[in-house]
Amino acid sequence: KNMFDIENSRWAILIIILMYLWKNISFSIVLFWSGINWIPQIYHEQCQLDGATGRQEFQYITWILLKPTTLVVLLMSIVNSFKVFKEIYMLYGAYPSPYVYMLQHYMNNQFLSLNMQKLSAAAWCMFLILGIFLGIIYRVQRRNLDYL
Template identity: 50%
Template sequence: IFIYIKIRYLSSTLLFVTIMSLINSFKVFREIYLLTDDYPYPTVYMMQHFMNNTFGNLDYQRLSAAAIMMSIVMVIIIGILFLAENHFGRDVEG
């Protein structure tokens, strides 16, 4: 009953919150950078560190490849979220 009634009406809200959380997860870079500087431990080394270090080393080919890959991954994740939202919330407005 929960899936068929409440998820249908909450699907657009869940989509918005998930996309905003995904975008805000990239803000973690600042705190880790302040705590550990350029090259942190491998367990907290993130894509933003890689991009920042390749920019500092003037390696623009690797930087642009990393940016394109990160953009493709974000588009795929958001596309999957839109498909899930269309599946669960299809009869809300119609």
């Protein structure tokens, strides 16, 4: 086995993860930065007057008020994670190794072979997976926002 055969090794998914992070982390940073800038400065000043440490200020003020921004970043990250197909397709082709074969590859291959029954079943599976993930995150976040 070739030592530099990254496509057929377990390291192939690491390349995809690094590419996803490189592509999307700056957007998340901008969203968090804007969320931090929307927190009124008076809360931080009051916290400092009460003698809170930096960790306490972050835990009880910043993190609590960043929960809506965290929800948006998390939702966008999940949706964007399903949009890495074109990068994987460009790197590894239509039939990559099983380590990086995604649901989108299956859907694309079924579309190209005009197998609409399997394509529609896969599309419904993707819809359900996304719906379940987003629903769980929404419910957890909504429960957390009730305490604000």
